[in-house]
Amino acid sequence: MSNLVNVTVTINGEERSAEVEPRMLLVHFIRDVLGITGSHIGCDTSQCGNCTILVDGRAAKSCTLLAVHVDGSELITVEGLGTVENLHPVQRGFWEEHGLQCGYCTPGAMIASIELLAQNPTPTDEEIREGLEGVICRCTGYEFIVNAVRRASEIMREENAVKGVK
Incomplete structure (x- = not known):
């Protein structure tokens, strides 16, 4: 008798299913079973945030969730954000x-x-730093990352202004 459980998710807009062991971590389901490797494994203890994905629109560290817990959910990884032509x-x-x-x-x-x-x-630099506190970057002092988030905020406001969204 099989101990496997079927898990179905919509990941980056595509419905995918697989049978997995009930104890499989979501990060391993995404990387090893589904072959979507943009989310990285840095610690397996929820400290570094490298495995963060969107689960039903909310950021979650995929090393802290079991795959069976997200059955039926919509997942977005970095691969699902945009394309080279349309970032x-x-x-x-x-x-x-x-x-x-x-x-x-x-x-x-x-x-x-x-x-x-x-x-x-429209976060302040301090609010950006607080918002990113769950992601550990070992290479930088976060200045470029904070600048990048600030710039993303500006781009989003510009795009919304063009669309007439307030």
Whole structure:
């Protein structure tokens, strides 16, 4: 008799299903089973935030959740944000302000930034730092990352002004 459990998620707009062990961490389900490797494993203890993804619109560290807990959920990883031709404003901000060095923490920082900007479209630098406190970057002093989030906020406001959104 099999101990496997079927998990179905919509990830980056595509419905995917697989049978997994009930104890499989979400980060391993995404990377090893689904083959979506943009979210990085940095610590497996929820300290670094490199594995942060959106689960039903909220940022979550995927190393702290079991895959079975997100059955039926919508997941977005860094791969689901935008395309090379049409970058998400957060991706543009990171690109324009050089908000990365080695790139290992970048996916988690981008996803955390999306939730931050959804809750606070015009954060101060201090609020950006607070919003990113769950993502540990070992390469920088966060200045470029803070600049990138600030720039993403500006881009989002500009895009909304063009669309006539307040």
